[in-house]
Amino acid sequence: MFPRSFASLRWLSASLTIILSAxxxxxxxxxxxxxxxxxxxxxxxxxxxQEGAGGVGDALRDAGFTVHVIDALDANAVDPDSAxxxxxxxxxVPFTQAxxxxxxxxxxxxxxxxxxxxxxxxxxxxxxxxxxxxxxILMGSVHLTRQNRxxxxxxxxxxxxxxxxxxSTGFTVTDxxxxxxxxxxxxxxxxxxxxxxxxxxxxxxxxxxxxxIHDNNPEGVVLAIWxxxxxxxxxxxxxxxxxxxxxxxxxxxxxxETDAGAGVPANYSQNGxxxxxxxANYLVGSEFVPAPFITDVLPANGSVFNDPAAGxxxxxxxxxxxxxxxxxxxxxx
Numbered sequence: 377m378f379p380r381s382f383a384s385l386r387w388l389s390a391s392l393t394i395i396l397s398a399x400x401x402x403x404x405x406x407x408x409x410x411x412x413x414x415x416x417x418x419x420x421x422x423x424x425x426q427e428g429a430g431g432v433g434d435a436l437r438d439a440g441f442t443v444h445v446i447d448a449l450d451a452n453a454v455d456p457d458s459a460x461x462x463x464x465x466x467x468x469v470p471f472t473q474a475x476x477x478x479x480x481x482x483x484x485x486x487x488x489x490x491x492x493x494x495x496x497x498x499x500x501x502x503x504x505x506x507x508x509x510x511x512x513i514l515m516g517s518v519h520l521t522r523q524n525r526x527x528x529x530x531x532x533x534x535x536x537x538x539x540x541x542x543x544s545t546g547f548t549v550t551d552x553x554x555x556x557x558x559x560x561x562x563x564x565x566x567x568x569x570x571x572x573x574x575x576x577x578x579x580x581x582x583x584x585x586x587x588x589i590h591d592n593n594p595e596g597v598v599l600a601i602w603x604x605x606x607x608x609x610x611x612x613x614x615x616x617x618x619x620x621x622x623x624x625x626x627x628x629x630x631x632x633e634t635d636a637g638a639g640v641p642a643n644y645s646q647n648g649x650x651x652x653x654x655x656a657n658y659l660v661g662s663e664f665v666p667a668p669f670i671t672d673v674l675p676a677n678g679s680v681f682n683d684p685a686a687g688x689x690x691x692x693x694x695x696x697x698x699x700x701x702x703x704x705x706x707x708x709x
Contacts, residue, residue, distance in 0.1 A: 411441050412443075412484075413485075413656065414479070415433055417447055417488050421490025421491075429641050436652075453465070462474060469498065484511070487515050491519075506526065507527075511621055512621050513622075514623075514626070516628035518534060519534070529575045529582070529608070530582070530611050535595075545566040546645075551585070556601075561651050566645055566648060580609060581609070583604070584608065599625065624659055
């Protein structure tokens with residue numbers, strides 16, 4: 377039984393038509409409702425992850441995380457809590473004491489696909505200061521994971537899904553029993569086919585666990601986790617290509633580029649967003665419970681009148697226990 381629960385029924389009116397949607401979120405007691413996530417972006421990523429954009433940032437907020445977004449190129453970037461100037465994280469080697477304390481104040485750093493990898497690899501010292509941060513990192517930038525960047529994988533090469541003939545909106549799950557896939561989560565990531573990229577790992581032994589691979593090529597890794605401190609792979613440079621806190625990588629749509637593979641927040645499927653939330657929960661040591669499936673919502677979508685005596689109701693099913701008390705219903709905001 378999970379004591380924390382939230383339910384919302386949101387009403388949107390256009391003329392005289394009432395459109396109703398319902399969502400129910402259940403979080404286990406161990407889930408860190410106050411866990412802080414810092415989403416590190418460059419300018420194109422700000423609008424994707426700001427509150428209300430419908431992207432990954434909102435999915436994390438809906439799951440109970442406190443989410444802050446910072447532009448790593450902004451020389452005037454500030455700490456959202458103290459309003460003190462942090463400066464450009466991408467341009468400082470080594471980190472200032474204030475920057476280091478700021479980064480370590482979060483439970484999870486999420487480095488997004490908006491980052492230009494060339495801004496974070498000017499020296500081994502710059503790579504090492506990110507890799508060796510004592511805070512979990514969830515990586516959405518496949519370019520940063522390459523051997524010629526942060527050395528998470530042993531190859532410099534990337535694999536385009538489109539070029540490799542993968543007509544798919546997701547990937548092949550290699551270990552469906554891993555906790556990140558709890559609740560029946562799958563490799564479905566997007567609502568439409570996008571030319572996303574995998575890391576071409578070329579089959580070398582890795583010190584992490586590969587959980588998702590390219591549909592047509594097992595050497596194309598799209599989801600991986602490193603839990604034990606140490607080198608990311610045997611060929612990584614000691615003191616540079618290693619880590620002391622958990623790390624995870626998942627492929628993301630392109631959104632700092634203007635090519636045909638670029639996407640918008642709405643391109644993510646609900647399963648894809650749930651999977652990213654599950655990865656975040658796993659890295660901070662919490663259990664992820666997917667939002668239950670809701671049907672039979674009354675009044676029905678498109679209703680123009682609802683007799684108050686009929687009330688509001690819905691039917692829900694979930695892979696987890698659903699409490700019968702403490703559910704909050706919010707109408708009209």
